[in-house]
Amino acid sequence: MAIRVTVWGENVHEQKNKVVAGVYPLTMHGTIAGFLNKEEGITASSVTLQDPEHGMTEAKLAETDVLIWWGHAAHGQVDDKIVERVCDAVWGGMGVIFLHSAHFAKPFKRLMGAPCNLTWREAGERERIWVTSRQHPIARGLPDHFELETEEMYGEPFGVPEPLETVFISWFQGGEVFRSGLTYRRGAGNIFYFRPGHETYPTYHDANVQKVIANGVRWAFNPEARIAKPNDAPNTPVDKALEPIVERGPRLHHDGEEGFK
Amino acid sequence: MAIRVTVWGENVHEQKNKVVAGVYPLTMHGTIAGFLNKEEGITASSVTLQDPEHGMTEAKLAETDVLIWWGHAAHGQVDDKIVERVCDAVWGGMGVIFLHSAHFAKPFKRLMGAPCNLTWREAGERERIWVTSRQHPIARGLPDHFELETEEMYGEPFGVPEPLETVFISWFQGGEVFRSGLTYRRGAGNIFYFRPGHETYPTYHDANVQKVIANGVRWAFNPEARIAKPNDAPNTPVDKALEPIVERGPRLHHDGEEGFK
């Protein structure tokens, strides 16, 4: 059984900007899905912002094991109801990878609960990505560092919560550093943020970047059945308590009543 | 300079439910502000859901060092714009303590990025709270465990992110356990969740509970000036790079242009 990946692409600059269209003639999401489909045990498709429900229908999410999200120019156009739906899927066990400018994507900000801000510079400078956690599954098969000759700079402080693990840190030619690979868990969903991927540069054609994303997919994959109602807060009746107890004191809720939400 | 605490009270059950009104004749928020005002170096006031802007005006947040939030029956009535304003204050450095049923309060869910769900039972059973992190500042002056003879049960799994530190874990008479004291940091804001406090029981009259909350206030307090724009993602121009670099390749943004959000 292959891991089913859905790549969510904003698909704005590929259509409007000739440079981006030239670098990614198959679109960014198409490029990412393309190299993932060459990986053993992974099958990838893509959807875009412009699709009905941004491509994030209940049906599509139900058949997505790992979601990859790239967005930049149109974060605000993503419907809040779709954001909640995506988060529900993550909490229920769907893995998710956020790439580059998706640090400001609504689902990422929603899952982090933090500003997710940073400093930036668009100068085509050199980025060197260092592995900070030796033999982490997401770093599998990588050298201890690799370079991207032209990238946008993202600088610290990166306004995210302390991660479970810091997997990569970037060095930038202009003098900044950035935590470029971070893992989180929210509900039953594994989350990986990976920094590189400005749309005017050929980052997603880079073999090491492709390896990180494929590793990330395997790391984020949760083979268990999706939790149907990941927000449920079930009442445990007194007469079904695991240890015998006798009810005492006043109650707000009647038997069988739902809790407040 | 005293730490300025604002206690946010939902103030619904105190008004509608005779049992609650009997247990907390000064209201719950009034009770909490009351015992905090007896602490050296702390000055507390309270606001409620029913106040204009739920009492969470820009002015009030600006003079709040640590916010304490208790809500239960009316989470849905809290305006989303106020939730964002509260989160901005936290990200900018305001400390915040969420009590009991505030696990489902909008600001808590927003800051956690997770379902924050649990199991529950309203049976007036015994809860025993164990310190899991010896000499943690929030456990200062406490015995290694203390009991609340009648409390609502909250049971694991508690759907929150891994905390910075687990300070307390509760044992319940009916057979459950719960991580009752958890710390987080979001942006520059310290966050403490503390479980006890069902409104029909005299929990906030308990000396140990009062000590935990006062300790929590001191732990959460950040003495630095509030960050004015905690979501800002400033551009660092090429000509101001810390190391000399020459711009290369195409750009999306013109000089001085803001980034996408």
Added chain:
Amino acid sequence: MAIRVTVWGENVHEQKNKVVAGVYPLTMHGTIAGFLNKEEGITASSVTLQDPEHGMTEAKLAETDVLIWWGHAAHGQVDDKIVERVCDAVWGGMGVIFLHSAHFAKPFKRLMGAPCNLTWREAGERERIWVTSRQHPIARGLPDHFELETEEMYGEPFGVPEPLETVFISWFQGGEVFRSGLTYRRGAGNIFYFRPGHETYPTYHDANVQKVIANGVRWAFNPEARIAKPNDAPNTPVDKALEPIVERGPRLHHDGEEGFK
């Protein structure tokens, strides 16, 4: 390729104590290796304290993917050189699971850097183990809680570092709680501590306990080649710097000299 597990057994009480010998006629390590050998993709053997080099020869460690350690009465008899060798293997990528009273085993204390102490009571009381991290790989296939009718109590505070993740918390009949499943990473090695397993009770015959241990083996397994010298701190010569730099100022070390250790 199967995951190669070595179960390290202290093998003292099985030989000296009739009760333990009765509960575990195949010894404890033999029992654990036995049920693991029924798992698909796992092959297990066992060694004991009494073996030459406690069974932890360089050769045996080299062919061990995941080590399981149970000890209680004879922690002090484990040679410190063997402890360092085991830790080197963990830092180089070997997974390791510490069971029950191995909280005081030398390799566990060495890897934790903490007292690893707790409170305890030997009364054959009921333990109920709750899953705190839904769908964590180590909880795969388990119900949300399970019981062991007779176990030794271990109580908080448990003197260990904050874990990567808290997977299980135990409720005890006598009123205590304990973080019973904790994950760590040290160097390239994954570490799992699992609480149950007092030698006078049939804990390792329990199906849920066996499932946790098998899950733990799969979680701890690191498929990459062992790092040969996990403690190396290599010098990067100036003339091989990734960015061209010119040496400045005085030096302590001559070219090619090793660093201080």
Added chain:
Amino acid sequence: MAIRVTVWGENVHEQKNKVVAGVYPLTMHGTIAGFLNKEEGITASSVTLQDPEHGMTEAKLAETDVLIWWGHAAHGQVDDKIVERVCDAVWGGMGVIFLHSAHFAKPFKRLMGAPCNLTWREAGERERIWVTSRQHPIARGLPDHFELETEEMYGEPFGVPEPLETVFISWFQGGEVFRSGLTYRRGAGNIFYFRPGHETYPTYHDANVQKVIANGVRWAFNPEARIAKPNDAPNTPVDKALEPIVERGPRLHHDGEEGFK
């Protein structure tokens, strides 16, 4: 009541190496104690490797609130019994700051349980230290970054456990990055590792470095009384159980007997 700091200095290169003696005519430990003594609420003294018991007598540790440790050339000369004594003090609540090459000091390695290795280059290159956790107490009063014009390079991967918080990350002129400020907690003791401080450079004369160390002292300080026996694992007798239980099954231990260690 002032925070009582003890600065532990190896005091080897100050005596043997003219360059070091020239940069630190008052010795390194003397320099550090000197600037700390100018801080309000801090009083600092120093001891050295050459003192009886390396200056780490029971009496000295008992009157030390925060220990600062700098060592490099003579890690191996530190007696293992003193290492255990220092760790006991940390577990009992003493704060500790490890500086620079103390990443390989015995007490640091003992407290981390990890290799603590890194890459390095002694070329007097530029280091730029970035704050990654805005308004963290240890970063109080610092700009978002500061530079040391000549320092030794330390590079990732840094073989330490995931920290509680990453406070600083360094950029190096030669192309590497390093997590330069990391916090941990072991037992009741707060631990801070801070990278800069190669002995041939004037790092500890730098105002920002001095501010970090003073902040670190205040952060690491634990005002509670030292835990007398931080390794104790007390038995809780059946007849003193918090909930009434009846003893069942066989026992290994007699009443009042100590547990195995």
